[in-house]
Amino acid sequence: MQAVLDDFPAYLEAFGYTVFLFLVSGVISLLIGTVLAAMRVGPVAVLRLVATVYVSLLRNTPLIIVFAFFAFTAPIFGIRFGWLDVSIGPFDFTAFFGAAVVSLSLYTSAFVCEALRSGVNAVPLGQAEAARALGLPFGGVMTQVVLPQAARASIPPLASVQIALLKNTSVAAVFGVGEAVSQMRSFNNDNADQRYTIALAFVIGYVVLVEVVSFFSARLEKRYRVTTA
Amino acid sequence: MSGSVLFDAPGPRTRVRHVLYSVAAGVVVLVALGAAAWRLYDADQFAGEKWEVFVTPDYVRIILLDGVVKTLQMAAASIAGAVVFGALFGIGKLSDHAWVRWPSWAVVELFRAIPVLLMMVFTWYALGPTGDNSFRAVVVALTVYNGAVLAEVLRAGVLAVPKGQSEAAYALGMRKSQVMVQVLVPQAVKIMLPAIISQCIVALKDTALGLYVLAPGLTFIYRQLYLEFNNRVPTMIVVAGLYIVINLLLTALANWAQRRYVGERRQLVVPMTGSADQRTV
Numbered sequence: 001m002q003a004v005l006d007d008f009p010a011y012l013e014a015f016g017y018t019v020f021l022f023l024v025s026g027v028i029s030l031l032i033g034t035v036l037a038a039m040r041v042g043p044v045a046v047l048r049l050v051a052t053v054y055v056s057l058l059r060n061t062p063l064i065i066v067f068a069f070f071a072f073t074a075p076i077f078g079i080r081f082g083w084l085d086v087s088i089g090p091f092d093f094t095a096f097f098g099a100a101v102v103s104l105s106l107y108t109s110a111f112v113c114e115a116l117r118s119g120v121n122a123v124p125l126g127q128a129e130a131a132r133a134l135g136l137p138f139g140g141v142m143t144q145v146v147l148p149q150a151a152r153a154s155i156p157p158l159a160s161v162q163i164a165l166l167k168n169t170s171v172a173a174v175f176g177v178g179e180a181v182s183q184m185r186s187f188n189n190d191n192a193d194q195r196y197t198i199a200l201a202f203v204i205g206y207v208v209l210v211e212v213v214s215f216f217s218a219r220l221e222k223r224y225r226v227t228t229a
Numbered sequence: 230m231s232g233s234v235l236f237d238a239p240g241p242r243t244r245v246r247h248v249l250y251s252v253a254a255g256v257v258v259l260v261a262l263g264a265a266a267w268r269l270y271d272a273d274q275f276a277g278e279k280w281e282v283f284v285t286p287d288y289v290r291i292i293l294l295d296g297v298v299k300t301l302q303m304a305a306a307s308i309a310g311a312v313v314f315g316a317l318f319g320i321g322k323l324s325d326h327a328w329v330r331w332p333s334w335a336v337v338e339l340f341r342a343i344p345v346l347l348m349m350v351f352t353w354y355a356l357g358p359t360g361d362n363s364f365r366a367v368v369v370a371l372t373v374y375n376g377a378v379l380a381e382v383l384r385a386g387v388l389a390v391p392k393g394q395s396e397a398a399y400a401l402g403m404r405k406s407q408v409m410v411q412v413l414v415p416q417a418v419k420i421m422l423p424a425i426i427s428q429c430i431v432a433l434k435d436t437a438l439g440l441y442v443l444a445p446g447l448t449f450i451y452r453q454l455y456l457e458f459n460n461r462v463p464t465m466i467v468v469a470g471l472y473i474v475i476n477l478l479l480t481a482l483a484n485w486a487q488r489r490y491v492g493e494r495r496q497l498v499v500p501m502t503g504s505a506d507q508r509t510v
Contacts, residue, residue, distance in 0.1 A: 062437030
């Protein structure tokens with residue numbers, strides 16, 4: 001524990017990167033996932049196919065391979081993150097961070113899509129039928145009637161997906177982002193004799209973060225729960 | 230609710246519109262794919278010598294034996310361990326004794342909350358960071374994580390067995406342990422089977438994280454191959470393809486198990502775990 005306490009700013013900074021990765025990728029993955037879900041349940045066959053293929057490819061590939069794609073293969077396609085160089089306080093957001101955000105967002109969006117789709121499936125049939133009977137087109141049925149209800153039913157699975165994302169940010173350690181697990185490894189390298197307490201310190205950090213996300217998702221779920229009379 | 234409920238059967242004008250959308254979307258997709266293929270071709274990634282290794286018998290053997298088989302071994306060992314771990318703590322969480330229930334709850338919550346990679350790094354350093362221990366580090370990390378998830382699955386599965394079953398068993402004079410072992414668990418296993426198979430997919434995918442602790446398996450072979458032949462792109466396509474094929478097979482198996490053993494009933498939904506239809510990371 002002494003090693004962590006001696007360099008506590010490094011510990012906090014590492015978790016700072018974890019939180020940044022989580023927040024940025026979380027928002028982007030929710031946006032892409034929503035579009036994908038709409039494509040998957042929509043009337044245009046080609047888009048349905050594209051979304052289905054995308055989701056099953058991303059969901060069945062290990063995250064680390066998605067990371068490797070954006071780190072090594074994407075530059076061949078001209079997708080580079082070298083332009084990214086932002087410093088905020090002690091944090092430097094560089095090409096590694098950009099690649100990590102894109103990998104995490106695209107990977108997580110496939111799971112967001114599935115969570116939303118299970119929410120859409122949970123909306124009673126009569127709702128969509130009533131909306132259609134009122135003459136709403138597909139866009140109207142979705143945005144006015146189905147999605148608002150699906151979003152509520154999706155909160156628990158979406159929270160699981162986001163918590164998984166929070167834990168998955170650790171994979172960025174393999175690709176040069178100085179987040180919590182990579183910091184833990186460098187603490188370990190320097191202080192092999194303290195490995196149990198070092199691990200304990202980082203476990204506490206993750207447990208706190210996961211509990212915070214769970215707390216807010218439980219609040220949201222309670223707030224928006226559909227009460228059936 | 231299937232997709233078709235969300236929109237009316239299209240009339241002639243809508244059909245034309247949909248065809249236009251389809252064509253536009255199709256063109257965009259084809260152009261994107263074509264551009265990607267052109268870039269790859271331009272970067273010489275389709276050159277024969279970059280792919281030759283995947284049809285060379287010696288290397289195919291290495292990919293299959295040191296890659297696929299090692300990965301499957303790690304995943305299988307982890308799942309076997311996870312089932313034992315899950316059974317222990319899942320039943321622990323259902324115990325009537327608070328001193329068993331609370332520690333089981335704490336263990337399950339703890340191991341579900343920490344990233345697998347952190348657990349891997351920790352175990353690796355605890356065992357001694359050598360090549361021999363990476364395999365064990367991966368298996369231990371995946372066992373405790375997936376075990377914690379399966380503990381939740383088991384608990385939900387046992388609770389999903391109709392109440393009349395345990396009441397009838399108690400009425401026959403069975404003891405608590407008999408009710409659990411002879412009546413509840415056998416029925417719960419059937420309900421749980423699809424969720425367990427889905428968890429195999431999660432374990433299989435997570436074996437790839439072993440790269441960080443120098444563990445064997447597909448990602449290790451991936452590294453070796455592209456270092457030797459300088460063919461990152463073809464190797465990535467092949468390795469990702471292998472993972473995807475194995476996972477799709479497991480998904481099909483989970484769906485089959487769902488139909489065969491659970492039937493039309495809703496799939497077991499457990500927070501922070503997966504089902505064949507909607508599984509988490």
